[in-house]
Amino acid sequence: MAATSSQSSSAPRAQASSQPALPRRTSTTSQTSQTSQQQPNHRPSASTNATPQATLYFHLRGSEPSTPRLIAPAEANKRPAPSSPATRSLDWNALLPTGDEFRASLKAASAALEPHIKSFEELLSSINDEHRRLTAVKRSLRLTKGKQAKDQEKAQDALKDIEKLMTTENKMLRDLEDLYNKYPGDNKLRTFLDKRRRTVLKHGEVYTVVKSQLDKSTAGLFKTDSKIALVTKRIGQLDAEKAEVMKEKIGINTAAKRLMFMSRFMEPGWQARLAMVEEALGEEVMRSAF
Numbered sequence: 001m002a003a004t005s006s007q008s009s010s011a012p013r014a015q016a017s018s019q020p021a022l023p024r025r026t027s028t029t030s031q032t033s034q035t036s037q038q039q040p041n042h043r044p045s046a047s048t049n050a051t052p053q054a055t056l057y058f059h060l061r062g063s064e065p066s067t068p069r070l071i072a073p074a075e076a077n078k079r080p081a082p083s084s085p086a087t088r089s090l091d092w093n094a095l096l097p098t099g100d101e102f103r104a105s106l107k108a109a110s111a112a113l114e115p116h117i118k119s120f121e122e123l124l125s126s127i128n129d130e131h132r133r134l135t136a137v138k139r140s141l142r143l144t145k146g147k148q149a150k151d152q153e154k155a156q157d158a159l160k161d162i163e164k165l166m167t168t169e170n171k172m173l174r175d176l177e178d179l180y181n182k183y184p185g186d187n188k189l190r191t192f193l194d195k196r197r198r199t200v201l202k203h204g205e206v207y208t209v210v211k212s213q214l215d216k217s218t219a220g221l222f223k224t225d226s227k228i229a230l231v232t233k234r235i236g237q238l239d240a241e242k243a244e245v246m247k248e249k250i251g252i253n254t255a256a257k258r259l260m261f262m263s264r265f266m267e268p269g270w271q272a273r274l275a276m277v278e279e280a281l282g283e284e285v286m287r288s289a290f
Contacts, residue, residue: 106263113256120249127245131238138231141224148221155214162207169200 176193183189265273278286 103263103266106259106266110256110259110263113252113259117249117252117256120245120252124242124245124249127238127242131235131242134231134235134238138228138235141228141231145221145224145228148217148224152214152217152221155210155217158210159207159214162203162210166200166203166207169196169203172196173200 173193173196176189176196180186180189180193
C-alpha cells in the first residue's frame with residue numbers, strides 16, 4: 001500500500017513538472033487579484049506594487065524553477081531621460097564626409113596641371129611675340145612697297161617722256177642730216193647738226209639711267225611682294241597655332257578653375273557653402289546640375 005501511495009504521489013508530481021510555467025503565472029496573478037479584491041482597504045506593499053512594473057517568468061526545468069529574469073515594461077522606453085543624447089540636436093554636418101581624400105586628389109591634379117599651364121603660356125607668349133614682330137615687318141614692307149611703287153611709276157613716266165623726246169630728237173636729227181647732205185658746205189648747219197647729235201646722245205644716256213631705275217624699282221617691288229607673301233603666310237601659320245594653343249589653354253584653364261572651385265568648396269565648412277549655392281540657384285537647378 002505504501003508502494004501504491006508512492007506511485008500515486010509521483011504521478012501528480014510528474015504531471016505538474018510537465019505543465020508549462022504560464023498557467024502557474026496566471027494562477028498567481030489571479031490569486032493576487034482575488035486578494036486585492038477581498039481587501040479593498042489594504043495598501044499594497046513595495047513588493048506587491050512592483051508586480052505591474054516587472055513580470056517574473058519561471059522556466060521550469062524538471063521540478064526546480066530557473067533563475068527569475070526581470071523584464072522592463074515598455075513604458076520605460078517611451079520617454080528618454082533628460083540627460084539622454086537624443087534630447088540634444090545632432091550636428092548632422094559632422095556626420096557627412098570630410099572629403100580629405102578628395103581634396104588630396106584635387107591638390108595632386110592641380111599640381112599636375114601647373115607645368116602644362118606654364119608651357120601653354122610660354123608657347124602663347126612666344127607666338128604673340130613672333131606675331132607682333134612679323135606684323136611690324138609686314139607693315140614696314142608695305143611701306144617699302146608703296147615707296148617702290150611710286151618710284152616705279154615715276155620711272156615709267158620719266159621713261160615715257162624720254163622716249164617721246166628721243167623720238168622727236170631722232171626725227172629732227174634725220175631731217176638735219178638730210179638737209180646737210182643737200183648743203184654739205186654749210187658750216188652753221190653742220191654746227192647745229194653736231195649739237196643735236198650730242199643732245200640725242202645725252203637723251204640716250206638719260207634713257208638708260210631711267211630704264212635702269214625702272215628695272216630696279218620693278219625688281220625691288222617684286223622682291224618686296226615675295227617677302228610680304230612669306231610674312232603673310234607665316235602670320236597665318238601663327239594664327240592657326242595660336243588658335244590651337246588658345247583652345248588647349250582655355251580647356252586646361254577651365255579644368256584648373258574647376259579644380260580650384262572644388263578645392264575651395266571642399267574646405268572646412270563646405271556644407272554651409274553648398275546650402276548657400278542651393279539657396280541661390282534653387283533646388284531644381286541643383287538637382288539637374290548634380
